[in-house]
Amino acid sequence: MTAGFLIASAFLASAVEFVEALTIVLAAGVTRGWRSALTGLAAATVALAVIVAALGPALTLIPISALRLVVGALLLAFGLQWLRKAILRASGYKPLHDEAAIFARELEEARTAEGGQRAGLDWYGFTLAFKGVLLEGLEVAFIVVTFGSAQGRIDLAALGAGGALVLVVIVGVLVRAPLARVPENTLKFAVGVMLTTFGIFWATEGAGAHWPGDDASLPVVLAFVIALSAASVALLRRQRAEAVPA
Amino acid sequence: MSRIRAFGRFWWNFVVGDDWIAAAGVVVAIGITAALAAEKIAAWWFLPLAVAIVLAGSLRREARNSS
Numbered sequence: 001m002t003a004g005f006l007i008a009s010a011f012l013a014s015a016v017e018f019v020e021a022l023t024i025v026l027a028a029g030v031t032r033g034w035r036s037a038l039t040g041l042a043a044a045t046v047a048l049a050v051i052v053a054a055l056g057p058a059l060t061l062i063p064i065s066a067l068r069l070v071v072g073a074l075l076l077a078f079g080l081q082w083l084r085k086a087i088l089r090a091s092g093y094k095p096l097h098d099e100a101a102i103f104a105r106e107l108e109e110a111r112t113a114e115g116g117q118r119a120g121l122d123w124y125g126f127t128l129a130f131k132g133v134l135l136e137g138l139e140v141a142f143i144v145v146t147f148g149s150a151q152g153r154i155d156l157a158a159l160g161a162g163g164a165l166v167l168v169v170i171v172g173v174l175v176r177a178p179l180a181r182v183p184e185n186t187l188k189f190a191v192g193v194m195l196t197t198f199g200i201f202w203a204t205e206g207a208g209a210h211w212p213g214d215d216a217s218l219p220v221v222l223a224f225v226i227a228l229s230a231a232s233v234a235l236l237r238r239q240r241a242e243a244v245p246a
Numbered sequence: 247m248s249r250i251r252a253f254g255r256f257w258w259n260f261v262v263g264d265d266w267i268a269a270a271g272v273v274v275a276i277g278i279t280a281a282l283a284a285e286k287i288a289a290w291w292f293l294p295l296a297v298a299i300v301l302a303g304s305l306r307r308e309a310r311n312s313s
Binding site for chain 2: 069072073074076077078080081083084087088093094138139142196200203204206207208209210211212217221224225228232236239240
């Protein structure tokens with residue numbers, strides 16, 4: 001159960017970030033040339049590999065209870081950000097994340113940006129792709145390293161993230177357009193729920209408390225977070241409907 | 247100096263985000279869980295409850311600001 005949950009969480013969280021990175025690389029490639037965009041993508045991938053290679057083994061040296069405490073706290077803070085935004089989007093308090101609109105905005109910005117060649121590359125296209133992939137990739141690296149290390153299975157988390165990368169790259173190459181049909185808001189909701197669930201579970205264990213039934217309580221925590229989120233959406237929707245009469 | 251500030255801002259936004267009160271609430275809740283566990287009191291129930299309260303407070307602040 002935990003292994004499947006771990007792979008699924010890493011897969012979903014990574015897929016969301018890869019879809020966002022794809023949008024940026026596409027915008028850079030279409031407007032500033034594919035050579036610069038793909039070089040930026042490759043450079044960011046190398047930088048990310050170095051970060052994960054340095055962080056992963058270092059984390060395995062930390063005692064597991066201390067690691068779970070820190071990772072649980074980080075995931076909880078991080079997960080609550082995702083969950084809060086997802087709940088506010090689902091209840092109409094925040095606009096839905098629109099990948100097509102973001103792509104159009106990125107295109108416009110990239111078209112009107114000043115040119116400039118360095119090392120035979122369009123520097124704007126290179127840095128746009130590099131920064132986009134590095135920032136989105138850092139979130140993936142953070143999730144893979146923290147999920148994997150707290151469970152002692154970085155390989156499973158990396159497997160989930162790798163699966164998401166392959167899927168997004170294949171679909172991206174095939175459609176050559178931002179993946180607007182991906183239900184990104186639903187995915188983000190699911191990721192927020194999973195990050196918060198793992199955060200609660202590991203932070204509690206790291207703090208020295210013990211779950212009744214150990215790992216078997218993880219689905220119960222998951223059900224609690226889902227019920228909490230659903231109740232929050234329902235409550236906020238009703239509040240919004242009362243505040244803004246049709 | 248501005249690069250160091252930008253680096254710090256990036257990590258602050260990355261982990262804490264736009265609601266530092268919620269992040270502080272999480273840290274306090276984990277501290278209380280650890281204190282209960284140290285006193286040999288069953289503490290597994292505390293963090294889920296605290297998360298519900300922190301999330302509700304954060305949503306209420308955000309909803310109030312955007313309406």
